[in-house]
Amino acid sequence: MARISGEVVIRRTPKKVFECVADERNEPSWNPRMKRVELLTPGPVGVxxxxxxxxxxxxxxxxxxxxVTGYEPARRLDSVxxxxxxxxxxxxxxxxxxxxTRLRWRWDVRPRGALRAVGPLLGLVGRRQERQAWEGLRRHLEREGVRR
Structure with missing residues (x-):
């Protein structure tokens, strides 16, 4: 298993940052690695x-x-x-x-099968990719014309 964690400060309210992150359909607008996201379940976003x-x-x-496995608006979002x-x-x-908003992330990457052998490498690559993704969110939200 590899653990990936970090933080970024975004000049927007926790409510605004949470709303953007909680709806995965927003991620392609700030994470260039995410190509497509489709909602599979009906209703509002939640557990x-x-x-x-x-x-x-x-x-x-x-x-x-x-x-989504945990959902506390403007406070916490858990997922698998x-x-x-x-x-x-x-x-x-x-x-x-x-x-x-101080946004903190923590992921436990649990490789299965043949990928277990490269677990430490997944952690190194994952840390860099996550930092880039969350910095993309920061840039995306801070360039919007939304006031805090």
Whole structure:
């Protein structure tokens, strides 16, 4: 297993940041690796909401299913992501800060089968990719004309 964690400060309210992150359909607008996201379950986003997504990879693309497992508006979002060969379990925390929102992420990457042998490498690559993705969210939200 590899653990990936980090944080970024975004000059927007926790409510605004949470709303953008909680609806996975927004992710392609700030994460260039995310190519497609489709809602699989009816109703508003909350515990049990599932998404089908496709992310670009160096070798093409990877399909995944993301399920919301914890949902506390403007505070916390937990999920499980199932991909071929691994599961990713984790949380995103939203904390008010003088500058706006301190967003913290923590993912446990749990490779299965042959991918277990490259678990440490998945952690290294994942840390870089997550940092880039969340910085993309920061840039996306801060360039919007929305006031805090």
């Amino acid at each position: 049990g909401t599932r998404w089908a997504a496709t992310a670009g990879t160096p070798r093409g693309s990877t399909d995944m299913v993301i399920e 992501t199932q991909l071929p060969g691994m599961d990713i379990v984790g949380s995103v925390l939203f904390q008010g800060a003088p500058e706006g």
